[in-house]
Every structure is written in C-alpha cells, then in structure tokens.
Amino acid sequence: MRRTRLTDVPCPIARGLDEVGEWWSLLILRDAMRGLTRFDEFQRSIGLATNMLTRRLQALVEAGLLEKRPYQERPLRHGYHLTDKGRDFLPVLVAMADWGSRWLLPGGAFRLVDRETGLPVEPVLIDRTTGEAVRPERLRPEFTIPAKDETE
Template sequence: MQRKSLIDAECPIARGLERVGEWWSILIMRDALHGLRRFDEFSRSLEIAPNMLTRRLNSLVEAGLLERQAYSQRPLRYEYVPTAKGEDFRVVLMAFVAWGNRHFAPEGESVQIVQRATGQPVQTVMVAVVNGQLVPLEECTVQAGPAASASMRERLAGVAD
C-alpha cells in the first residue's frame, strides 16, 4: 500500500513532514547542521544501511534542504551541504532538543542548547514580529493566515485561545 502524500496539503506541518517526516531524514539534517558532509560520515554517525542513506540524501536534495556538491572527480564523489532552507530547519531541531530534554531525559540533559559565544544555556522563545518583544510560548496560538481556505478557516476557528 502506498503512503498518502502530504505535498499539497494546506497545513504547513503536513507539508514539512512530507519533506523531513521520516526519522532518518531528521537525523541526517541534525548531522548536516553539525558539519557532517560526506556519505561515509553520515554512514558512520548513524549506522544506517547504505541504500537507505542514499534514498534519504536524495530526498533531502530533492526537497531543497541539502545541496549535492562534487568534491572529487575521480572517482566522482559528492558532499551534502545544507541550503538556506536546510539551515532554517535548525530551529525545528532546537525545539526538538528542548522538548526531548523536558519530557524524555529523566537522567538529565545529554545535549544542551547554548549561546555559541558565551556557552550560556538558552531556551526556545517566540518573538513578536512588530516590536521584537519576547512572547511566552504558552501565550501563542495559531490562526488562519491570509491564504487559508474556507475549510482551514473553519478548522482553526475552533482552536482554543
């Protein structure tokens, strides 16, 4: 049975999951954003089957999160570099770290999010677009955007404030 495609879904979460929703893809992006570039580096880090790694790298290139760049002509070999779209995925991974630490690390944090320059711990926050003011996450919600369909507007009309 073929999996349903979410590529044309209206929901931005569904569209994003279509590109990175497979867990190997998320781990490859984690490693790429930490500086891994070559097939053998991803293979060693993830202990993933070569055929699966090839498929996941190809799908991330196709989705525009990674760019394939030749680093050797004989034999032809590529490295995989995050694109601007791939770099934007960093915030998703940081939110995953914070969530995982909060709910699934009873032994304590094995990975912390810190400010690079100071090494001081930071937390994920939302910022008001208009004035740059920090907004606690619990004060945030979603609403229909300007391009929302009638069904999306109806669906989100019932979202609790």
C-alpha cells in the same frame, strides 16, 4: 507500500512533514547542521544502511534542503550541504532538542551550549513582528485562500 503524500494538504505542518517527516531525515539534517557533509560521515553518525541513506539524501536534495557538490573527481564523490531552506530548519531541530531534553532525557543528560560563551542555551520561539514569546493560548491558525482568477 507507498505512503500518502501531503503536498496538497493546506496545512504547513503536514507539508513540512511530507518533506522531512521520516526520522532518518531529521537525523541527517541534525548532522548537516553540525557540519557533516560526506556520505560516510552521515553513515557513521546515524548507522543507516547505505541504500536507505542514499534514498534519504536524494529526497532531501529533491526537497531543496540539501544540495550535492562534488568534492572529489576520481572517483566522483559528492558532499551534501545545507541550502538556505535547509538552514531555516534549524529552529525546528533546536525546539525538538529542547523538548526532548526536557521531557525525554531529564536530569541534565543533554543541553544546548553557545559555542562562544559556553553558556547553556534556553531556546524560546519569538514572534518576529512583536519580539514577544509565542504562547499557544495567543495563537489562532488562519488559512488565506488565494482569490480565483476572474477569467476562469
């Protein structure tokens, strides 16, 4: 059974889910952010069957979130590395980790820690333009529709 594609839906959340909406993809991206690059590393970390892991890695490469780079010639083996698009997904994972820690693992079972200072990280979404924290009550979605070509 094929799932519905969301590539034509005029919503950035729907389109984002179309590329990374399966939980295995999110876990692969999580591990790639942690520095894992090799197929066997992902498999050991996630525990996903090889055929499923192959499909998910291929989908993430096709979506432009990961790129394949050879690291061994005989036999030929590739590592999977984050692209700029993939690295830009980090805030999504950090927000999910913070939310999950707060609501699903209460009691301090998990926290994000700064590698250099060792201090806990308390993520907050900041507006690039104003530097202010983003709050739901201040948001209004707005879609801009591109102007039609006048020659049509």
